[in-house]
Amino acid sequence: MSDQPHHGRDEPGQEPAREPGNEDALDRTGQQPGDPIPNPGLERHQPRPTDIDADQQRRAERQVSALFGLATLLTLGFCVAYFAIPQDSSFITTSASNLALGLTLGGALVCIGVGAIQWAKKLMDDHEIVEMRHPTASSPQDREEALEALDTGVAGSGFGRRTMIRTSLMGALGALGLPAVVMLRDLGPLPGDTLSHTVWAKGMRVVNDVSGIPIRPSDLPLGSLVNAQPAVIYETGADGEPRYAGTELLAVKAKASVIVVRMRPEEITPPPGREGWSVDGILCYSKICTHVGCPISLYEQQTHHVLCPCHQSTFDLADGGRILFGPAARPLPQLPLGVDDQGYLIAMSDFPEVVGPSWPTMPQDRTRT
Amino acid sequence: MLLLGLVLAGGLYSLFAPHSATADTSSSDLVGQGHQLFLVGCASCHGLNGEGILTSNSTNYGPSLVGVGAAAVDFQVGTGRMPLAQASTQALQKPPVYDAQEIQALAAYVASLGPGPAIPDSKYTTASTDPSVISRGGEFFRTNCTACHNSGGTGGALPSGRFAPSVNNVTGAHIYEAMITGPQQMPVFPDTTITPQDKQAIISYIRALNDQPQYGGNALGKLGPVSEGAAAWIVGIGSLVVASVWIGTQGVRARR
Numbered sequence: 001m002s003d004q005p006h007h008g009r010d011e012p013g014q015e016p017a018r019e020p021g022n023e024d025a026l027d028r029t030g031q032q033p034g035d036p037i038p039n040p041g042l043e044r045h046q047p048r049p050t051d052i053d054a055d056q057q058r059r060a061e062r063q064v065s066a067l068f069g070l071a072t073l074l075t076l077g078f079c080v081a082y083f084a085i086p087q088d089s090s091f092i093t094t095s096a097s098n099l100a101l102g103l104t105l106g107g108a109l110v111c112i113g114v115g116a117i118q119w120a121k122k123l124m125d126d127h128e129i130v131e132m133r134h135p136t137a138s139s140p141q142d143r144e145e146a147l148e149a150l151d152t153g154v155a156g157s158g159f160g161r162r163t164m165i166r167t168s169l170m171g172a173l174g175a176l177g178l179p180a181v182v183m184l185r186d187l188g189p190l191p192g193d194t195l196s197h198t199v200w201a202k203g204m205r206v207v208n209d210v211s212g213i214p215i216r217p218s219d220l221p222l223g224s225l226v227n228a229q230p231a232v233i234y235e236t237g238a239d240g241e242p243r244y245a246g247t248e249l250l251a252v253k254a255k256a257s258v259i260v261v262r263m264r265p266e267e268i269t270p271p272p273g274r275e276g277w278s279v280d281g282i283l284c285y286s287k288i289c290t291h292v293g294c295p296i297s298l299y300e301q302q303t304h305h306v307l308c309p310c311h312q313s314t315f316d317l318a319d320g321g322r323i324l325f326g327p328a329a330r331p332l333p334q335l336p337l338g339v340d341d342q343g344y345l346i347a348m349s350d351f352p353e354v355v356g357p358s359w360p361t362m363p364q365d366r367t368r369t
Numbered sequence: 370m371l372l373l374g375l376v377l378a379g380g381l382y383s384l385f386a387p388h389s390a391t392a393d394t395s396s397s398d399l400v401g402q403g404h405q406l407f408l409v410g411c412a413s414c415h416g417l418n419g420e421g422i423l424t425s426n427s428t429n430y431g432p433s434l435v436g437v438g439a440a441a442v443d444f445q446v447g448t449g450r451m452p453l454a455q456a457s458t459q460a461l462q463k464p465p466v467y468d469a470q471e472i473q474a475l476a477a478y479v480a481s482l483g484p485g486p487a488i489p490d491s492k493y494t495t496a497s498t499d500p501s502v503i504s505r506g507g508e509f510f511r512t513n514c515t516a517c518h519n520s521g522g523t524g525g526a527l528p529s530g531r532f533a534p535s536v537n538n539v540t541g542a543h544i545y546e547a548m549i550t551g552p553q554q555m556p557v558f559p560d561t562t563i564t565p566q567d568k569q570a571i572i573s574y575i576r577a578l579n580d581q582p583q584y585g586g587n588a589l590g591k592l593g594p595v596s597e598g599a600a601a602w603i604v605g606i607g608s609l610v611v612a613s614v615w616i617g618t619q620g621v622r623a624r625r
Contacts, residue, residue: 046622053623090582098584117616208562210508215562225556227512261556297516300527300554307528309516314528325528 050122060122067115074108198255205231206345214344223301226260257287271320277336284335286355291328293357329358403478419482438485439476444546446472458530486549493565494541496576506574521591541572
């Protein structure tokens with residue numbers, strides 16, 4: 001780079017404190033004549049006790065090296081603890097191994113850090129050094145040279161003259177943007193109408209989650225709750241493999257999980273058109289909150305309220321899943337229940353409403369009490 | 370006068386009828402002893418024969434105990450929730466008032482009022498250490514229990530000032546009885562949907578969860594983001610502030 005005066009920096013070893021009013025300093029700080037605040041300069045340097053007292057200096061030196069020494073010991077302690085302490089041993093309910101490893105390694109890092117700061121604060125040179133601002137732009141000469149080089153390149157390549165090459169190059173570069181757009185397809189096929197359907201279908205049994213046991217109405221005493229699933233996820237296909245597995249199973253469960261509750265039939269006030277959806281006071285609702293889709297089974301058997309632990313949306317299961325409180329915008333979807341000829345609970349259809357989180361263009365129901 | 374006569378007659382009947390009905394088998398003795406305890410400690414809310422008492426606006430003063438079964442008594446009295454110390458949002462756990470034999474007698478009396486869930490067999494309330502049982506119990510626990518009782522079993526908040534209590538440090542029998550009787554707001558998880566073997570697996574999982582060392586250090590009550598966030602903000606950021614203040618202070622200067 002050039003040696004223009006405004007590029008100059010303070011030379012190393014230059015005396016740090018500048019006298020205020022020094023023309024050169026004022027110029028370098030970019031201060032214009034007539035600035036309301038004059039350059040205040042620097043305060044007079046005050047030495048520390050360790051600068052003038054050799055005893056204090058030795059003491060600080062011992063402190064710093066003791067901290068670094070302790071860090072070494074702690075690091076060695078980490079290595080010993082790593083091998084010496086079994087992983088499943090415990091110390092006051094916490095894992096002894098993790099506790100020892102964390103304390104030794106963390107302690108070593110803290111000792112190194114504290115030692116370094118103590119060293120800087122007590123012993124390292126603490127004279128303030130001024131480094132003046134300088135403009136970030138290149139010199140006019142550099143800029144002219146760069147423009148000249150660019151012009152020479154443009155003229156030499158014929159970029160302005162050979163329009164066919166120029167246009168085709170621009171087309172080629174522009175086309176490179178297309179793969180970036182096309183690959184957005186990898187975000188997945190569009191959901192289509194899959195959001196409106198679940199695997200529930202007329203006649204599918206409602207079974208216990210985890211165990212897959214089908215449920216008879218007589219199995220459920222008053223006040224009971226069953227976290228249930230559609231029977232199809234426990235069925236095997238013609239090849240003996242489960243019908244659903246892996247991410248597909250999760251996707252199915254994410255929409256089809258339900259809760260089955262039993263209350264006194266006279267406590268239920270079904271919304272119009274849902275009078276036949278319960279079996280002797282047994283009701284079935286989606287387990288997926290209509291707000292952002294948390295699984296909810298926080299059911300209070302005496303109030304018949306179900307509460308979402310994520311954002312406290314509360315639904316009244318005795319009253320068609322009506323929203324009592326919280327940010328949810330739609331009532332909890334209900335699954336119409338029936339009994340098959342062997343006496344087990346079955347779904348009478350798929351959910352007539354969309355289950356799971358709502359989206360902005362969806363019809364919403366904000367009726368509250 | 371008529372009223373007085375009726376009360377006297379009723380009182381005399383309730384005093385003598387159980388005695389006259391007592392057969393000389395030990396189970397009937399237990400029922401009789403339970404009834405005496407019941408009349409003294411429970412009847413003021415639950416009625417002289419456990420039929421329940423309604424308030425003037427037809428809510429329960431004390432609910433009917435017909436059909437709640439021995440399991441409900443063993444849970445409610447065994448964990449000290451009953452007798453109720455005071456009417457509040459929910460019955461709180463406290464040291465039991467009755468000893469084991471008295472609880473057995475009360476349970477026998479309440480069980481005689483109507484069929485209900487019995488005290489579970491101890492082979493299903495003892496935790497197993499079989500890893501496959503514990504892992505299966507974990508699946509049931511996460512599906513059925515964590516919504517209210519937290520994945521660490523430490524409980525959590527319910528609406529209107531109620532809460533789901535911690536299930537840690539609760540005996541296997543009481544955990545089992547809570548599942549089959551559904552105390553207070555807790556729903557019932559009957560043996561017909563979650564089998565006794567599955568319930569034993571849940572109890573085994575809770576025990577295993579409590580017995581393993583906490584690999585993440587102090588779990589701060591296993592309450593999740595609230596207590597962890599408070600610790601991070603107050604202790605973590607607080608110590609960072611203290612450290613940066615120490616780094617930034619100029620320290621003592623010597624006058625020359």
